[in-house]
Amino acid sequence: GTAGSVGDGDRGTGVTIVSLSRLRDRLADVAYRSEAGTAGASAARSETLTRAEGILGTYGDGAPEALSAFVASWDSLSTTPDDSSARTSVLAAGSRLADALNTASSSLDAVSKEVTLRVGDDVGELNGLLSTVAKLNTSIIKAQTEQREPNDLLDQRDAALDRIAALTGAKIDPQQDGSVTLTTSGGTVLVQGQSAVTLTASGTNTVSVTIGGTPLTLAG
Numbered sequence: 001g002t003a004g005s006v007g008d009g010d011r012g013t014g015v016t017i018v019s020l021s022r023l024r025d026r027l028a029d030v031a032y033r034s035e036a037g038t039a040g041a042s043a044a045r046s047e048t049l050t051r052a053e054g055i056l057g058t059y060g061d062g063a064p065e066a067l068s069a070f071v072a073s074w075d076s077l078s079t080t081p082d083d084s085s086a087r088t089s090v091l092a093a094g095s096r097l098a099d100a101l102n103t104a105s106s107s108l109d110a111v112s113k114e115v116t117l118r119v120g121d122d123v124g125e126l127n128g129l130l131s132t133v134a135k136l137n138t139s140i141i142k143a144q145t146e147q148r149e150p151n152d153l154l155d156q157r158d159a160a161l162d163r164i165a166a167l168t169g170a171k172i173d174p175q176q177d178g179s180v181t182l183t184t185s186g187g188t189v190l191v192q193g194q195s196a197v198t199l200t201a202s203g204t205n206t207v208s209v210t211i212g213g214t215p216l217t218l219a220g
Contacts, residue, residue, distance in 0.1 A: 022151050024158070033162065037169020037185075037220040048115060055107040066100040069093045116207050123201040123209055126167050129160045130182070134196035136160070137179035141194075144178045164190075169219025186217040 056063050073093040077086040136157040143150035157180070164170055164182065170190055173181045182191040188211065190197055200210050208215045 020149050020151055022154060029158070033165035033172060036162065036165040037167075037218075040166040040220040041169070048111065051111050052108060055111065056104050063097075063100040063104045066093075066097040070097045112205060116201075116204060119207045119209070120201045122167055123199050126164065127196075127198055129164050129167075130191050130196040130199075132160050133157055133164070133180065133182065133191050134194050137191070138194045140178045150178075165220070167218075167220040184216055185219045188216055 057065060060068075070090075070093040073086070073090045077083070077090050080086050136153050140150045140153050140157070143153065161172055161180065161182075165172070168184060168190070170182045170184055173183070175181060175193075177193075179193050180191070181189065181193070183189050188197075197211050199216070202208055202210060209218055210216060
């Protein structure tokens with residue numbers, strides 16, 4: 001290595017890092033996200049129905065049991081219509097059934113309100129995620145234009161996309177410029193390039209997720 005002299009070559013030059021690449025299985029991403037919406041919907045449905053079952057009771061308990069007892073009391077009265085105790089039994093069973101149904105109805109209304117609040121919270125989270133993906137799209141496009149490897153940005157975007165898939169079942173289409181486009185199962189665009197829509201949750205007994213008043217079909 002000395003200029004003007006013959007040696008055995010340069011020494012101690014070390015290693016030069018040319019680039020850092022991500023090792024990620026795109027096929028696994030697509031497979032996971034295609035099922036994430038279905039899994040999310042099933043989990044939400046299961047949670048709500050489990051709450052409802054706990055309120056109403058199983059087949060042999062709660063409101064169903066009170067209804068069975070009411071029907072049985074009528075069966076008993078039909079065989080001995082002149083029996084005053086049988087008539088009293090019908091009245092008592094009817095009173096217990098009314099109490100059970102009133103209590104269950106009140107509790108189910110409370111669950112319905114909780115679900116409405118939950119949807120509102122999910123929509124708020126979703127709006128934040130959509131905005132994040134749009135901003136990351138901008139940064140990733142800029143980095144690739146400058147011939148930089150935006151690995152950290154891609155990791156952040158993938159984490160957001162996984163959660164969006166679970167909430168909405170949205171379809172994710174990578175673009176040549178490095179950005180991604182998100183669309184619902186109904187074809188509504190959620191994110192395109194550097195822009196994202198804003199969703200709204202509205203309604204009380206029946207909750208709808210809308211864009212500018214237009215209801216969306218979400219699979220998450």
